[in-house]
Amino acid sequence: MSNGIRYDSLLVRYLAAELDERLRGRVLRAVRLDAESRAAALVFRRAVLYWDLDPAGGAVRWVEGERPADAAGVHVIEPARGTTVARVTAPPDERVLRIELAPPTAEGDAAGAGRRAASLCCVVVELMTNQWNAVAxxxxxxxxxxxxPREAYGRVLRPGATYVEPQRSVRAGASVPLEREEWRGLLGDVSPxxxxxxxxxxxxxxxxxxARAILGAATSAEDGExxxxxxxxxxxxxxxxPADPHVLRLDGGAQPYPLPLPGVPAERFPSLLDAIVAASREAAPAAAVGVSRAALERLEARVAELERRxxxxxEEWERSGPRAAELRRQADLLLAHPGRAVKGMTEVELPDFTGGTVRIALDPALTPVENAHRMYAAARKHERAAAQLPARIEAADQKRQRLAALLQRALAGAASAAEVEAALGPAAPGGGRRGGEARRLPPYRRYRTSGGLEVRVGRxxxxxxxLTFHHSSPNDVWLHAREASGAHVILRWPDPNSxxxxxxxxxxxxxxxxxxxxRTSGTVAVDWTRRRYVRKPRKAPPGLVVPERVRTLFVVPDPAAEERLRVPDDEDEG
Structure with a gap:
């Protein structure tokens, strides 16, 4: 019994190239999205590209001489007559595939284009973790x-919203493979x-x-050879x-792949699509016996959340050390050049110790010495974070690996509903909290300041x-980072006079x-005002407001503060 097809960035890169060769220049008739079966179909003049986007499936099929049958609940988007596929691409080291379209020529049916969704220009297929999706x-x-449709971590995937790409990969070697010395520097000092x-x-x-086929004996041997x-x-x-499509015989079952891997049994196929179809025929049924789709979706979401965490x-760990050093350097410069900065300045340019100059952002409400002491304090926090984060990263990775393994077993029918529920905890109807009555998750996360005041942060x-207009009071303080998209923040405060x-x-x-x-800037300007001075313009998109009587604070975005101030019982349910 096999899991569904698994997509990594290499498979997606080669699949995009093969589809580009097959689809480029073809006339697209329609895009069909079937939410019930989690499937997408691109309908061409004499063929259909089917894509099963259930993580338990994953097959892509090219079928000549067929038109899909009409079905209730299927969303059909028809482009302007004469629209063709311009190209199919995948960004480097990403599990995202883009099918870009070219509008019809001037000789096309202009009247029909006006009646149809003439603006259709691209279909994006996302294959990250287990949150597979197709977006027109x-x-x-x-x-x-x-x-x-879904909303998570600043991305709103709903009709009418502006599409935001998934966070790009920051792994090394996406454009050019690592050199041997880079490889040794990365892995040479790491235990096998x-x-x-x-x-x-x-x-x-x-x-x-x-990974295991690449590393081979390097997972157990210390020697450089x-x-x-x-x-x-x-x-x-x-x-x-060049592509050499195979079906690999992995421990998890048949897996299509664009290249053979050393030491892995495999069978060659004429094309990657042929390999995908062959592997999908060996796949297990989509649903694990006794495990509901809702439970699988909760498990998928939890795995994805742990991966993001x-x-x-x-990312915090990698920048904590350099950030601490930079803050100490700026504080040292401020103290080494007395008189060059004065209270009330928002920034100052000072000679660096090694030549050149350094521009330093300041809080105008503080003296230069006070600014320096604040920088030293922030540097110490970053240094503490650098020491504590490796253990937290390891804990998140281990939990993700456990739940990912459970998910794969559940999709393969090898895990029971009781096992999945034990890992996640029971879900109250409607998304309530564990062990309590069902309730809708509030639109904010809760924190508490050192002085005991409640802070609410929009999700x-x-x-x-x-949050701003239904979960706050007029006297509360409303805050938002200046000139940067982000959460509305409400500091609960009842006193109108102070x-x-x-x-x-x-x-x-x-x-x-x-x-x-x-959040990655050294100093961030944050505007604040009373909530009663915040208004919502008519027809403004979600989240857009106009604050008045604004004042500004300059703060250092210290990641440790979030952990310190978070209300423990407010952790999300993954």
């Missing part, structure tokens, strides 16, 4: 239709048992499908040679509106900075 985009970048984990986290085009042999195997894959923690654009204590206000501003696109 208009020429203005807005979503016309989506197979699985840890090399697979480091490889998957840091090197482009590696995945659980190919084994590591050099692994580099040659890595180079053979990462150089993206580990990636966020890893997404729509939740921002709900402002909250400076420390509580600053901590709320830090949370606003952390939940914004400016």
């Amino acid at each position: 985009l208009g020429a203005d970048g807005r979503i016309l239709a989506v197979l699985r 048992a840890e090399r697979e984990r480091v490889l998957l986290a840091r090197v482009a085009y590696t995945s659980p499908l190919n 084994a590591l050099d042999a692994a580099y040659e195997r890595y180079r053979a894959v990462a150089s993206l040679p 580990a990636a966020r923690l890893r 997404n654009n729509r939740a921002n509106d709900e 402002n909250p204590p400076a420390r509580d206000l600053t901590e709320a501003a830090v949370l606003a900075a952390l939940h914004s696109r400016a």
